[in-house]
Amino acid sequence: MSEDLEQLKQRLPLLEYLQRHNWTGNHVGAGDEFVGLCPLHPDTQPSFYINARKNLFYCHGCNCGGDLIRFVERSEHLSFRESIAHLKHEIALAAESELLDRTAAFYQMQLQRHREAVDYLQKRGLRDPSLITELGLGYAPGGNLLRHLADFGYSLDLLLRAGLFTSQGREAFSRRIIFPCYQQGRVINLYGRSIGAAFPHRLLPRSKGGLFAWQSVSVFSTVILVEGLFDLAVLWQAGFRNTTCAIGTHLTPAQLSQLGDQPGRDVYIAFDNDPNQAGQEAACRLARRLKIAGLYARIVSLPADQDPNSYFLAGASAADFRACLERAQLL
Numbered sequence: 001m002s003e004d005l006e007q008l009k010q011r012l013p014l015l016e017y018l019q020r021h022n023w024t025g026n027h028v029g030a031g032d033e034f035v036g037l038c039p040l041h042p043d044t045q046p047s048f049y050i051n052a053r054k055n056l057f058y059c060h061g062c063n064c065g066g067d068l069i070r071f072v073e074r075s076e077h078l079s080f081r082e083s084i085a086h087l088k089h090e091i092a093l094a095a096e097s098e099l100l101d102r103t104a105a106f107y108q109m110q111l112q113r114h115r116e117a118v119d120y121l122q123k124r125g126l127r128d129p130s131l132i133t134e135l136g137l138g139y140a141p142g143g144n145l146l147r148h149l150a151d152f153g154y155s156l157d158l159l160l161r162a163g164l165f166t167s168q169g170r171e172a173f174s175r176r177i178i179f180p181c182y183q184q185g186r187v188i189n190l191y192g193r194s195i196g197a198a199f200p201h202r203l204l205p206r207s208k209g210g211l212f213a214w215q216s217v218s219v220f221s222t223v224i225l226v227e228g229l230f231d232l233a234v235l236w237q238a239g240f241r242n243t244t245c246a247i248g249t250h251l252t253p254a255q256l257s258q259l260g261d262q263p264g265r266d267v268y269i270a271f272d273n274d275p276n277q278a279g280q281e282a283a284c285r286l287a288r289r290l291k292i293a294g295l296y297a298r299i300v301s302l303p304a305d306q307d308p309n310s311y312f313l314a315g316a317s318a319a320d321f322r323a324c325l326e327r328a329q330l331l
């Protein structure tokens with residue numbers, strides 16, 4: 001048991017745990033010590049010290065000190081046993097996130113090596129190489145991921161848990177353009193757009209996380225919300241960097257509260273104008289939810305059968321799209 005605990009504390013050092021939970025500390029002198037505000041009591045003067053080498057903390061404000069497990073007991077109000085379970089869960093999540101980072105990087109390498117992937121991006125009107133890099137776009141040809149990941153020694157169990165392989169051992173993504181979904185700088189899911197006959201959209205069976213690229217979009221007081229990531233990509237390419245996407249028409253409560261993190265934000269909903277009106281109906285429902293949440297919602301109407309991606313492909317310019325935005329009525 002005690003060996004287990006030592007191993008656990010080594011795998012997740014105290015300082016790393018705190019930083020992951022948004023603690024910031026400054027170096028004290030040239031040694032292994034850091035000081036910052038105490039997360040355990042209301043603190044105005046930095047009184048919380050970490051010794052990174054000893055993997056211990058001490059707070060001169062609330063006189064609490066100890067190791068990572070002690071810290072979790074106090075900060076999460078958990079028992080010793082529960083704290084250990086909590087930390088094991090964190091370690092598992094970190095391993096999955098590292099795996100997804102590596103997978104996304106692998107798919108990025110594949111993109112330029114496969115003519116069909118590059119052609120597909122061209123066909124969808126995505127031409128700006130720097131944007132393709134910035135979005136971290138990749139390509140899953142299918143059939144070669146396991147060999148690549150085997151070099152890192154991941155367990156099959158982890159690969160299955162992350163959703164990268166099905167229980168039959170097949171790769172989740174094959175012949176798909178991959179958009180990595182980031183949250184706090186880490187990949188938390190991958191979206192794959194089929195370039196062949198398979199069902200077009202696929203996410204790994206795990207949380208889709210927050211709104212796409214919210215870290216950069218959240219600074220805007222006016223936001224454009226689209227259904228698909230290709231809509232987002234072409235709008236970014238046309239200069240509408242305030243575009244975000246929930247991947248689909250349904251927003252989770254967490255995504256809704258992201259939109260509301262700036263009171264009175266203007267949200268332009270630019271969903272597909274498909275013949276069965278599904279996109280427009282979803283836009284109306286969403287607009288009502290946004291209004292209740294205190295936001296200003298406008299529904300952008302594109303020409304019949306168009307989504308933002310196809311609209312630009314059909315020859316529309318940034319000025320044309322801006323005109324659509326200007327015509328959108330406040331709900």
Ligand SMILES: [Zn+2]
Nearest residue numbers: 038041059062
């Ligand atoms: Zn304290």
